[in-house]
Each structure stands twice: as C-alpha cells, then as structure tokens.
Amino acid sequence: MRVPASEPDRPEPGTGPEPRGPILFAEDGWSWAWIFAAPLFCASAAVFELVAGAPVHWLMLTVCAVASAMCHGVMIAATRVHGRVRLTPTTYIQGTEELQLDRVQEVLPLPGDGIPEASWETARTLGELREVPRRRRSVGLRLDTGAEVRAWTRDPVALHAALEAAVRSVGTGTGTGSGTASDPA
Template sequence: MSGSDANGPSDPAVLFEEVGARWRTVAYGPVFCVVALVIELLTGPVVHWFALTLFAAILAGIVAVQVTAARRHVSVQLTGTTLREGAEEVPVSEIAAVLPEADPYADEPQEWESARSLGELSGVPRRRHAIGLRLHDGSLVQAWARDDAGLRAALTAAVDPVPGTSA
C-alpha cells in the first residue's frame, strides 16, 4: 500500500500478508445455483426460479458475513514497524526474538507453546500454525499464520536484520 490514506503518506512496505478470506468465495454459492438453473432449463419441464434465486441470495449473504469476520479476525500483516494479527497490533520494536520451531516429537512442549495467542481470539485460529515470539519485556506470545514458514522468515528478517545480533 502506498499513497496517502488514513495512515498517512509514508506507510511502510508490507513484508508479509494474509487476508484471512477472499471475497470471491461469496460468488461460489450463486454460481452453483446458476449451474443448477441451467441444468433445469436444459433437462426438465420445471424450473425453480424463485427457490434458486432465494438460495443464491442466502448463500451469498451467509458467506459474506463469514468473509467479513475472517478478514477482521484472522488476517495477518507484517510491515517493517508493525505485526498485526487479527485486530491486535504489536510494534516490531517490541519483539526481541523469533523462537525456534516446536519439535512435534518432543516429550515436553516448548514454553512458548502455552503462551497467549496474539489477536482477540482465545487461541491460534484453525488451519493456522503458531510461531513463538519473545518480547522485550520477557513475555512469550504466539504469532500465527497459514504460511508459518513465510511469516517466520519475514519476522526473522524484520526483528534481526543482521543475523546473530538479536537476543
């Protein structure tokens, strides 16, 4: 994003972004209803105009609510200055270290695996993977993303631009 908007003309470049859900998903239900309508027009004497139109509108409305919620609560954006997880923002300057990946075969979980998850949700959202972070105040938190490797790489580069210099 560039240009002048509500955040000002000097928005930092986006290093990593996941939008949470795509608006094109809203069209899937109505498209399937159109396909059903075409099949009915070609194969049968009865065409369910009203029912298919109603179902298309209901499906689009329900999915639009879900997409809006996903874009608000499970989106991730990392810039050079801020990590946003859902509605929570953490300045990159507050992140002391990106912690090593969890060992799925370890007998004991790593300490960060029971830490608070960033964002306003009670835990790491479904189909997202946690990344442990140590903040400068010593607390541990979990960042998360679908592409956890991509977010980990971007976070590591943002937090420790010169490898070996962070805590």
C-alpha cells in the same frame, strides 16, 4: 496521535488501513470471490433442472442464492478483519492488534517433529481470536516483558523468517522508528 498503553491500536472497520512503509509479509482472510460460490451453485442447479426437463424452481433458487451470498459476505468480512497479517519493518499486525517489533526480544524456534511441546505453543494468541484458526500454524515470540505470545499464519516458515529478519533489523537499529502499542501479554 498516541494511543494510551491501556487501549489497543485498532484499524477502522473492514480490513483496516494498510500500514506505512514496506510490507515484509502479508496474508489476508478469504477472498471476496467466495461470495459467488452459492449463486453459481444455484445457477448450475437451475441449468440442471432445465436440461433434465424438470420444473425450474426459480424463486427458491434465487432466495437460496441471495441468502447464501449474504451469509458468505458476513463470514468473508470477518475473516478479512480477524485473519489479516501484516509485517512491516517496525510493526506486526495480527487481526486488529498491533505489536511494535522493538517489544519483541526473540522469535522462538518453530516446533519440530518429536520435540516436546514448547511453552509458547499454549501462550496467548495475538489478535482477538482465542485460539489459532484451523489450517494455520503458530510462531512463538518472547516479548521484552518475558511473556510469550503466538503469532499465526498459513505459512509459518515464511512468517518466522520474516519476523526474525525484521526483529534483527530493529535490534541493530536499521529499522525505522518505534511507537507505543497495547500490551499484548
């Protein structure tokens, strides 16, 4: 099924389906293991109260553990949707936005120390977030329309290398297939 160019390709709620073909680069949001952080902290508080001989606040510790786990669950689910990165031989996925690699004209050089800010460093970010999240760095892309956009990741050097190789293989015809996607510019 083809999606009109005015509508972005959106995966199902959650983390979305995995793209077809080999995954050249992948990154997810937070791990679901973090949902146990608050309950473990509350359990350790209960153990501390038992060891100290103080009255244990079972009801309050239980309420705090459950409420915190629920809040963490919402945040984890959001980061697993919006912080998801997948690169296949034909597609780059950032959050819920898909960009076909045949639309990428050039992977721009990474910023260096002492080098003035490049124009792509203030360009629109791919995905639905307005800015690059904390502890993430961006990789600039120039599209076939001339527009520049920012992909982002925890490991910009690895993503840059993977994107360069994938764009080069699509440009030489060794990539497989192409399709339509929303206009990310």
